[in-house]
Amino acid sequence: MLKMKAKTLVCSGILLFACALPAARAQLAGIQPLGSTVEENNDLLHGWSVRKALVNEPVYNDNNDKVGSIYDLIIAPDRKATYAVLSVGGFLGMGIHYVAIPVDHFEIRNGNLFLAGATKDALKRVPEFEYNKLEKATKPSKVSSQ
Template sequence: MKAFSRALIAAAVLATAASAHAQVAGTQTLGVSVQQSQALLQGWSAKKSILGKPVYNDSNEKIGSIFDLVIAPDGSLSAAVISTGGFLGVGSHNVAVPIQAFDLKNGNFYLPGATKDALKATPAFEYSKVDKPKKPQKIQSAQ
């Protein structure tokens, strides 16, 4: 009987492992429509494709790099924060630039008409003083 129950448990474990699948972006049902799911597959990863990437001007000179992205209250992408100057984040000057001002050519970000000096002369971008949301707390179950 013990051998039979061990074999039954082993079979159940193997069946569960065989049916488990890796989560693939855009293939899981997360309460989104097929069209929204397809749009996710065509989108960019901010971390992998945008943040830290260089920004060039018309003369193909590097004038800074994308430091952050600003999301408007309606959920649209409104601005990119460009970091110029400095070394390893020390002494850098951050400037917010509207997304519409950028051009994308061959996978590179361009800011037409911009120079390092013009960006440094622009007032520095400061984050708003919005209170941080409270740290999530574990909900105690009612007993």
């Protein structure tokens, strides 16, 4: 009788645990479509991440000298990437100079980003890029699908 109660208790615990799992899985991105269709979600999973593909990637000049790294991308209201913000120079996060360069100035060669004619010194002479102080106020309040 005691063995039967123990088995019932164990089985009940397993069932409660198993019933709780789907609810936990529903919170994982990519499993439950949150505001998108299954097809859109599949496209998302096969897409690429700007953060992983571009941010902190080195930028080289024609002499294969590293002249900076991608720090950020600026997206225009028409949803197109218009400028890349480069971090130039600096050591351990000190003295970094940020410059905005139009994205059409970059080339991709053998999987690397190139900025023709650029040098660290020339980029440091470019006026420093500063983010809009009213950035939060100017963000689009609603993303519409087109």
